[in-house]
Amino acid sequence: MKQLQLLVFTILLGLGIGKENAAATAVAERPAYLELKVYHLTTRRQEAVIDSFLQHRYIPTLRAAGITTIGVFKPIGNDTAADRRIYVLTPYVSLKQWEKVNQETTTKLLAAGSSYVNAVPNAPAYSRLETVLIKPFEQMTSLAPPQLSGPKNEWVYELRSYEGASEKLFRNKVQMFNAGGEIKLFSRLGFNAIFYGEVLFGAKMPNLLYMTSFDNVQAREAHWKAFGNDSEWKKLSSLPEYQNNVSHIDIVFLRPAPYSGL
Numbered sequence: 001m002k003q004l005q006l007l008v009f010t011i012l013l014g015l016g017i018g019k020e021n022a023a024a025t026a027v028a029e030r031p032a033y034l035e036l037k038v039y040h041l042t043t044r045r046q047e048a049v050i051d052s053f054l055q056h057r058y059i060p061t062l063r064a065a066g067i068t069t070i071g072v073f074k075p076i077g078n079d080t081a082a083d084r085r086i087y088v089l090t091p092y093v094s095l096k097q098w099e100k101v102n103q104e105t106t107t108k109l110l111a112a113g114s115s116y117v118n119a120v121p122n123a124p125a126y127s128r129l130e131t132v133l134i135k136p137f138e139q140m141t142s143l144a145p146p147q148l149s150g151p152k153n154e155w156v157y158e159l160r161s162y163e164g165a166s167e168k169l170f171r172n173k174v175q176m177f178n179a180g181g182e183i184k185l186f187s188r189l190g191f192n193a194i195f196y197g198e199v200l201f202g203a204k205m206p207n208l209l210y211m212t213s214f215d216n217v218q219a220r221e222a223h224w225k226a227f228g229n230d231s232e233w234k235k236l237s238s239l240p241e242y243q244n245n246v247s248h249i250d251i252v253f254l255r256p257a258p259y260s261g262l
Helices: 002-014 019-026 044-064 095-112 167-177 182-188 217-229 231-238
Strands: 033-041 072-075 082-090 128-136 156-163 195-201 207-214 248-256
Touching: 019 217, 033 044, 033 095, 033 195, 044 082, 044 095, 082 095, 167 182, 167 195, 167 207, 182 231, 207 217, 217 231
Parallel strands: none
Antiparallel strands: 033 082, 033 128, 072 082, 072 248, 128 195, 156 207, 156 248, 195 207
């Protein structure tokens, strides 16, 4: 796979395609940064406005800029929640690309106009917009759609947030995921991970985020039961150097939007 990616990269450069676009194509499976946008909504109207904007305006504009793999997710039970949310996950090969694409995308979307862009103060498109910048862990090898079976409306994506009581303890948990082998354990047990990474900028820090996926709720329960009973996990979690390195955990169960690329 790596040799194929290198070949594609070389061909693209030979054809005169810019380095940034060639890099985006050749190494799309291993982004350098991830942006997670969270739209906070209060009404069905707002949800419909954001869905339409993302599907017909935002994602096509990003794809035209060379960003091809974009995930859109909603919490299970979102339609009855007081705080409805839509999560948008976008990969970037560099901070330079992130800055360039965001600037160009904003300019194009504002010029094009839409019910989202032209929302008035007394009928806003959302209540608040939250942006989290994530650096993928060194042991994260790809960003690709999971290998799931069964009805798509039963798929369960699990977004986990692990906060540390201090920067030192947080770094210890990051090490546990990477050098400690926790990511490899998830992979061996078939957790179909979407990403693993540390939050560089966000509301909750120090913090790491990761997302796994399952065929359905029953498969999710079975996987976590196997994880808890695994001898490798029992050994890893009992090591003295990895004790008390997580102070708070948040878990959100999600489903992909019909137009999601992940």
